[in-house]
Amino acid sequence: MKKSLFSDQVKKQLIPWLLPILILIIWQLLSSKGILSTKILPVPSDVVMAGVELIRSGELFQHLLISFKRAIIGFLIGGSIGLFLGLINGLFPIADRIFDTTIQMVRNIPHLAMIPLVILWFGIGEEAKVFLVAAGVLFPIYVNTLHGIRSVDQGLIEMGRVYGLRSWLLFWQVVLPGALPSILVGVRYALGIMWLTLIVAETISADSGIGYMAMNAREFMQTDVVLLSILLYALFGKIADSMAKWLERKCLNWNPNYQNL
């Protein structure tokens, strides 16, 4: 009985991968038979070869590193500002009155629309990419932090006050944990925006990074490298999402809704 249970679990793990593998096989067959032009889509095996080649030359690693750096620095800067603004506007009505209207106005400008201006300001240097990523992740974190703080159960806050929790302790033990599920939703959403912004920014104006690698390959009709770049973005998107999920499981282990993810 135990053995069949084990194989059942393996089957369960494998099922989600069946479709992608099947698509890959069909694609490989179509391309190698010449039905699908390699100018439109390269053969999967060529993509793997291109990847191996770029790893060997060290080029891939270099581009990866620079893209990662931009993503993380931008996320940290934008995320901190969003979290800070969300917290003070959620906690202090006076701050909310002063800042919220302005923030909401700025929030409704698509941050990618600022690319021409950003290039004028920063050229195509690092600051431009970091600025765009920061501007992209700021608002989802701000909005969700604010919403999280506002929706903390008032009954729990009242209880905390009666049981002797004052200002800092009340924030640390009641308000912040209560707002955390919402804040983490913001983080997860912001991670998606982070990659999107980086792809666009690197594709339009850059001299390094994965987006640049893809654009450069396009100039030389290297569809395999273009596709490799796209797949790398997909991979990082998935990794970022898994990290966010892990963070949720770790921070919200008290919440029955997050226990079986």
Added chain:
Amino acid sequence: MESPTFGTHLQINGVEKHFGNQQVLRGIDLEVQPGEFVAIIGRSGCGKSTLLRLIAGLDEPTAGEIKANSELMKGLNPEVRIMFQDARLLPWKRVIQNVAIGMKKEDLPKAELALKQVGLIDRAKEWPHVLSGGQKQRVALARALASKPRLLLLDEPLGALDALTRIEMQRLIERLWKEQGFTALLITHDVEEAVAMADRVVLIEDGKIAMDTPIKFPRPRQRGNAAFAALVEKILRRVMGEEENTPAVYARQST
């Protein structure tokens, strides 16, 4: 057992509370002796919960004064604890951390003792959401008593429990009250509960005290007792605003 003067001596003089044009409390005078158990009953919306919030210091009276041990109350009083209608446990803290809320680290044994007194020490490491409604209220009781309050305010804490769990909780609260000697103020809409637990039953009607009846039955009280049932019915009729002689249509069957 604590000394008989451990509990708070509560004096409420001419307390009024207005919310805008609405006058919720219209001059309440009430004195509660140290260690006394007083039940406050009344229909919903009569102002009994408002009175409790004023005593706790969560709100301020529009007029009048509230004194604890002859001292005028200002803001939240650290001697006072409330047990709410819903348990209000922090879902992100384990049971024992919930009981120890607002306490210093070295006071953890006090929290453990309180949890032991309500019989839930073996659930100390659980998350609150796995507990039943009755267990949650027992944790809330442990939390209220862990810091040895001198005045315990009970805001219909048993209203949402099933009948058996409720009687069990009433006995537990009565026992701990006798052991620890705090002053207790119980808000309830259940007249039988009030008569079973309190030294005095106070009725609030239209923001005023309309009745103040001492309950002299010896403890532990027998609910099946005819005198007990008669008193419950008499008070119930008074709450419903009926004449003494009309049949009590609303009188509940005694258990």
